[in-house]
Structure formats: C-alpha cells, structure tokens
Amino acid sequence: xxxxxxxxxxxxxxxxxxxxxxxxxxxxxxxxxxxxxxxxxxxxxxxxxxxxxxxxxxxxxxxxxxxxxxxxxxxxxxxxxxxxxxxxxxxxxxxxxxxxxxxxxxxxxxxxxxxxxxxxxxxxxxxxxxxxxxxxxxxxxxxxxxxxxxxxxxxxxxxxxxxxxxxxxxxxxxxxxxxxxxxxxxxxxxxxxxxxxxxxxxxxxxxxxxxxxxxxxxxxxxxxxxxxxxxxxxxxxxxxxxxxxxxxxxxxxxxxxxxxxxxxxxxxxxxxxxxxxxxxxxxxxxxxxxxxxxxxxxxxxxxxxxxxxxxxxxxxxxxxxxxxxxxxxxxxxxxxxxxxxxxxxxxxxxxxxxxxxxxxxxxxxxxxxxxxxxxxxxxxxxxxxxxxxxxxxxxxxxxxxxxxxxxxxxxxxxxxxxxxxxxxxxxxxxxxxxxxxxxxxxxxxxxxxxxxxxxxxxxxxxxxxxxxxxxxxxxxxxxxxxxxxxxxxxxxxxxxxxxxxxxxxxxxxx
Numbered sequence: 062x063x064x065x066x067x068x069x070x071x072x073x074x075x076x077x078x079x080x081x082x083x084x085x086x087x088x089x090x091x092x093x094x095x096x097x098x099x100x101x102x103x104x105x106x107x108x109x110x111x112x113x114x115x116x117x118x119x120x121x122x123x124x125x126x127x128x129x130x131x132x133x134x135x136x137x138x139x140x141x142x143x144x145x146x147x148x149x150x151x152x153x154x155x156x157x158x159x160x161x162x163x164x165x166x167x168x169x170x171x172x173x174x175x176x177x178x179x180x181x182x183x184x185x186x187x188x189x190x191x192x193x194x195x196x197x198x199x200x201x202x203x204x205x206x207x208x209x210x211x212x213x214x215x216x217x218x219x220x221x222x223x224x225x226x227x228x229x230x231x232x233x234x235x236x237x238x239x240x241x242x243x244x245x246x247x248x249x250x251x252x253x254x255x256x257x258x259x260x261x262x263x264x265x266x267x268x269x270x271x272x273x274x275x276x277x278x279x280x281x282x283x284x285x286x287x288x289x290x291x292x293x294x295x296x297x298x299x300x301x302x303x304x305x306x307x308x309x310x311x312x313x314x315x316x317x318x319x320x321x322x323x324x325x326x327x328x329x330x331x332x333x334x335x336x337x338x339x340x341x342x343x344x345x346x347x348x349x350x351x352x353x354x355x356x357x358x359x360x361x362x363x364x365x366x367x368x369x370x371x372x373x374x375x376x377x378x379x380x381x382x383x384x385x386x387x388x389x390x391x392x393x394x395x396x397x398x399x400x401x402x403x404x405x406x407x408x409x410x411x412x413x414x415x416x417x418x419x420x421x422x423x424x425x426x427x428x429x430x431x432x433x434x435x436x437x438x439x440x441x442x443x444x445x446x447x448x449x450x451x452x453x454x455x456x457x458x459x460x461x462x463x464x465x466x467x468x469x470x471x472x473x474x475x476x477x478x479x480x481x482x483x484x485x486x487x488x489x490x491x492x493x494x495x496x497x498x499x500x501x502x503x504x505x506x507x508x509x510x511x512x513x514x515x516x517x518x519x520x521x522x523x524x525x526x527x528x529x530x531x532x533x534x535x536x537x538x539x540x541x542x543x544x545x546x547x548x549x550x551x552x553x554x555x556x557x558x559x560x561x562x563x564x565x566x567x568x569x570x571x
Contacts, residue, residue, distance in 0.1 A: 064204040066227040068137040082273040091126040103134025106192025114139030119166035121145040124255045124276045131167050136208045139200045143210045144256040148520045204228035211258045213353040222415035229356040233409040234265035236379040240361045245271035251298040252280035262357040282307035286317045301459035302329030309340045334372040350375035354411045360445050374444035382407035386439050403437040404430040457522045458490035476504035483550045488563040495553045496525040526565035
C-alpha cells in the first residue's frame with residue numbers, strides 16, 4: 062500500500078464501504094460513512110477554535126468512536142493528536158498537558174483539574190460544549206507529518222512523547238494486515254486501551270483491511286467470553302497474557318463456542334503461550350516484540366511460522382524494518398543465539414521525542430539506528446526474542462512503568478530519604494513495583510503508609526506492591542555511586558519465593 066495519511070485512509074474506506082461496520086463499542090456500531098463524517102465534524106470544530114498545522118490536541122476519552130473521530134479529525138487539519146492515558150491522576154495528566162503544549166483538550170464527563178498549563182486554550186467537554194462549525198482550512202497534510210504523539214514511560218521521571226508520522230502508523234497497519242492476513246470478513250477484537258500505541262495500531266489495521274474493530278470499552282474477564290461470542294470475533298488481539306489468561310481460565314470456558322477465532326495475538330512466557338494455544342487449537346497463536354518507538358509492533362510472527370517458533374520468539378521484523386542485535390559495550394553485531402542490545406530503523410520508526418532533542422540524539426545515532434536499551438536474541442532465521450531491559454523499566458501487566466517516576470513520587474514523602482524501585486515477579490502481572498526505602502534519621506513510616514501515599518496520586522499499576530526498608534547507606538548494594546538494582550531484584554525475588562508468594566496483594570485505600 063502506498064504511503065498515506067490517517068484521514069485519507071478513512072475517507073478511502075468510507076467511499077468504498079460506506080455502510081459497513083467500521084467499529085463496535087459498548088454504545089453501538091459505527092459505519093465507515095458515520096465515522097468519516099464524525100472525523101470531518103471534529104476537524105471543522107477544531108479549526109473553528111483556531112487549531113492549525115502542528116498544534117497539539119489532547120484526547121482524554123474512553124475507547125469510543127468519538128476518540129477515533131477526534132484523533133483522525135485533528136490530523137486532517139494538520140494538528141497532532143495526543144492520546145492521554147485515562148488512568149492518569151491530576152499530577153500525571155498535568156505533566157502531559159504541559160509538556161505537550163496542547164492547545165485543546167477534548168474530554169467528556171467532568172472537566173479535569175489541571176495545574177498551570179499556559180499553552181492550553183480550550184477544554185472541550187463532549188456533551189457540554191458545542192464545537193464551532195467552521196470551514197475546513199486549506200491545509201496540506203503529508204504522510205511524513207507527525208500524526209500522533211504517544212507518551213511512554215522512560216528511564217527518568219521526565220515524560221517522553223514519541224512522535225509518530227502518518228506514514229509509520231499506516232505503514233505498520235498495512236504490515237499487520239499482511240502478516241495476519243486480515244480481510245473485510247474478519248471481526249477483530251482487542252481490549253487494549255486506545256491511548257496505547259498498540260490499541261491505535263489495531264484500529265488502523267482494521268481500517269486498512271476494512272474489518273470491523275470490536276472493542277469492549279474496558280476489559281472485564283467475567284464478560285469477555287460472552288462478548289467474543291456475541292460479536293462473532295475471528296481475530297483476538299489480546300496482546301498480553303495478563304489479559305487473555307483470565308478469560309481462558311474461566312470455569313465455564315468450555316461452554317462457549319469460539320470456533321470462529323482463527324488468530325490470537327499475545328505475548329508471554331513460552332509455557333503460557335503453549336497453554337493458551339492448547340485451549341483454542343483451531344486458532345494460530347502469534348507473538349511479537351513491541352515498543353512505542355516502532356509505532357507499536359517491531360516484529361510479529363507469520364501465520365506459517367512453526368508452532369514452537371511462535372511460542373518462543375516474537376517473529377520477524379515488520380516489512381521494511383531493519384533490526385540489529387549488538388554488543389552493548391562494543392557495538393559489534395552479535396551472532397544468532399547471543400543476546401545483545403536491540404537496534405532498529407525503518408519506515409515505522411518514530412522521528413524523535415517531542416521537545417527533547419538532547420535525548421533523541423542520545424538514542425538515535427548518525428546512521429538512524431534507534432538504540433532501544435532492550436536485550437534481545439535472534440535465532441538463525443532472524444526471529445527476535447525479548448530477554449530483558451538494559452534500561453531501568455518495569456512492565457506491569459503490559460504497562461510501561463519507569464522506576465524513576467515512582468521513586469520521584471515517594472521522595473515527596475517527608476520520611477523518605479532514599480528509594481530504589483525494582484521489579485518483583487508476579488504471577489498475574491508478570492512483574493510489579495517493589496520499593497526499597499531508607500528513611501530519614503529519626504523518621505518513621507510503615508509499608509502500608511508509603512503504599513497509601515501512592516494510592517490515588519499515581520496510577521494504580523505504578524503503586525509499589527511491596528516496600529522493604531534499608532537501615533542506612535552502608536546497607537545498599539553499591540557500584541561506585543550507583544545502587545546495584547539487580548541485587549535488589551534478586552533479593553525481593555528470593556524473599557517471595559521462600560515465602561511462597563506468587564501474586565502481590567491488591568493495594569486498597571484504608
């Protein structure tokens with residue numbers, strides 16, 4: 062498929078199949094013609110508010126046709142859409158609003174409380190505020206223009222906004238359609254939020270294939286089997302084993318007819334992926350390697366890959382993408398089977414971090430290779446498998462959590478002097494935050510007090526599930542001036558294993 066923009070992609074589909082279902086959300090189905098008209102309406106309304114090319118438009122909406130229409134509508138007038146994590150609390154939301162310099166924020170329900178945001182001119186609350194109906198401006202949007210800024214947690218507390226051009230998003234969508242053999246006869250389900258690059262990519266892939274995009278609004282394992290059956294789903298993009306396993310583990314699973322499902326996509330450890338495949342033997346199960354900087358999916362298994370390769374690797378790079386596995390110290394390419402840092406470049410790659418040229422220059426080299434900081438291994442056929450992170454990041458049930466962000470919050474507690482957050486193993490979420498804390502002299506604080514200090518102030522998945530106390534400076538495992546976090550990770554893992562703890566307790570506000 063030639064390079065195109067999101068607006069052109071939607072208009073083309075609306076012209077070809079105007080009355081076909083484009084998307085199904087809890088509030089009903091929307092046709093391609095209806096979705097295209099909603100996008101035009103948002104484009105005219107935003108233009109009437111003075112939004113122009115390069116302006117940022119924040120979108121804080123639940124998964125819905127309005128979210129897709131607002132996002133695509135903003136890009137039609139050359140603006141850049143900034144989907145905002147609906148789980149963010151006021152401080153986190155304020156940080157994204159301020160850093161992105163968004164001119165307009167589109168939301169629903171109550172207007173969010175925001176700290177000072179000097180560049181924000183309008184907060185549009187759907188159902189309360191009427192958008193002006195201006196003429197569409199004569200603005201040329203090209204595939205190389207930035208379409209979306211997706212914020213991703215980094216290794217520091219500063220927000221990182223990955224700039225994704227139209228060509229990357231539509232190119233990846235076309236690659237997914239080819240790799241999964243999607244057609245207009247498919248019905249594609251996912252519960253991944255649409256403020257994630259993965260959720261958006263699935264939606265754009267459906268637009269490309271002409272297949273209905275089926276989204277439950279939010280994930281609820283107790284109703285998912287009913288929804289999959291009712292919606293006659295053929296492709297289930299679960300993405301994470303933490304989403305899919307609770308569905309498969311329902312006691313009444315065998316009572317549902319899921320024979321229409323022909324493809325399942327999920328990442329996880331090989332044992333669980335094999336287990337998941339055995340539950341739906343008629344479906345081809347595929348996995349991937351993904352990150353925001355590659356517009357979501359960097360690699361994806363082919364449907365004709367051997368079953369073992371689909372359970373143990375993330376598959377081959379997407380069409381057009383180049384990947385290298387290098388020694389982190391020397392930069393030399395590693396042979397198959399030898400772990401190394403993942404580097405990539407290509408048409409689906411992000412163009413840099415918004416308002417952060419210094420960090421962009423530190424991760425994209427002169428030859429255009431993005432240094433991911435992730436440790437991977439390639440097999441003899443070029444398939445990649447994710448091993449671990451060189452950078453200090455946790456993956457909590459599929460959500461990226463920067464340890465520094467949690468540490469920064471805990472350091473605001475008056476009793477905390479030093480804190481180090483690491484990953485603790487967890488049967489449900491794969492890993493969860495664990496905080497090692499050194500208190501100020503003569504200060505007191507309990508594990509529960511520090512957990513409660515986080516609850517309601519940062520997203521729940523970022524809240525530490527365990528807090529362990531370090532007596533003083535001499536008790537930290539150190540390497541020069543840095544805390545050796547791998548020692549702390551090993552320490553909490555050994556403690557939990559010895560105690561027989563496999564799943565962290567859910568934090569509850571007292």
